[in-house]
Amino acid sequence: MKKLINDPRAVVDESVEGFGLAxxxxxxxxxxxxxxxxxxxxxxxxxxxxxxxxxGHEPLHAGFVGLGMLDAAVPGAVFTSPTPDQIIPATLAVNSGAGVVHIVKNYTGDVLNFETAAEMAQAEGVEVRTVLVNDDVAVEDSLYTAGRRGVGGTVLVEKIAGAAAERGDDLDAVAAIGDRVNQNVRTMGVALSACTVPHAGSPSFDLEDNEMEIGIGIHGEPGRHRIAMEAADAITDRLLEPILGDLGVASGDKVLLFVNGMGGTPLSELYIVYRRAAQVLAGRGATVERSLVGDYITSLEMQGCSISVLRLDDELTALWDAPVHTAALRWGV
Structure with a gap:
């Protein structure tokens, strides 16, 4: 294992400290x-x-704290849910009297701990609503979650719900916007290599040189199937088919196309994937109105990518375009 770390047990503490200084x-x-x-x-x-x-998913979530997105982010240990003891003070710290929305990826630990924190915050007089993100079409169940996992769509939920909060929407309206994004986004990913969790010291799974894992999760969970390596266009088609089928993308739809790197894939390769995905969507008669390409929700140094497609309407497009100023996403400011 070669990593720019000191003590594996101090990785999160030192990384968050450095993030704060930067x-x-x-x-x-x-x-x-x-x-x-x-x-x-x-x-x-x-x-x-x-x-x-x-x-381990940086820049998610702390990289999206700022104007137009999150008011607070709570980092757990690598690939481990944060505790209610962290979530509760974060919730109280950002409550101005208008209430707080929790945006929670559908992993069992995250769901349980945010649920506990919400109950305790409400006992202290803070109104809390929860938006559960479950955009992953790869699997219905896994060791980490009951139902679909929350993956790349989380970034889009945080941006658009954040814009709704910034413009002054009330608590229920912000939560409703977040739910609407989640209902209209689907994601699927592929791994070309595994990642190594610092305290484990070895890859989270084994892939032969000529293999790839289709439908991988962001913690290295198994995907739909393991197959021989293919060219980029064929991989892109494999990822898009279940996304578009599940979302029901039709001619005339306007979409946001998000190609996300898993931490170890060059940007040049992500644009090759984007190119093919845009071609497929155009062939279906859909219009790519907005795009995002890069490393936004990663899995340490895993090679691979995920594709997310969000069906847009005029309001969601306007909220996506609204000003944002965070460490990892910024425009219009």
């Missing part, structure tokens, strides 16, 4: 218990947005 103009890092808030939190009269999950 982006002190945007965020405040709270060390014990560990969570990250936007510098100006709480914002008077605004619904607060909190998300979180295991570390």
């Amino acid at each position: 982006h002190a103009d945007l965020v405040t890092v709270h060390p014990e218990p560990k969570y990250v808030t936007r510098r100006d939190a709480p914002v008077a009269g605004k619904v607060g947005l909190v998300s979180g999950g295991g570390s």
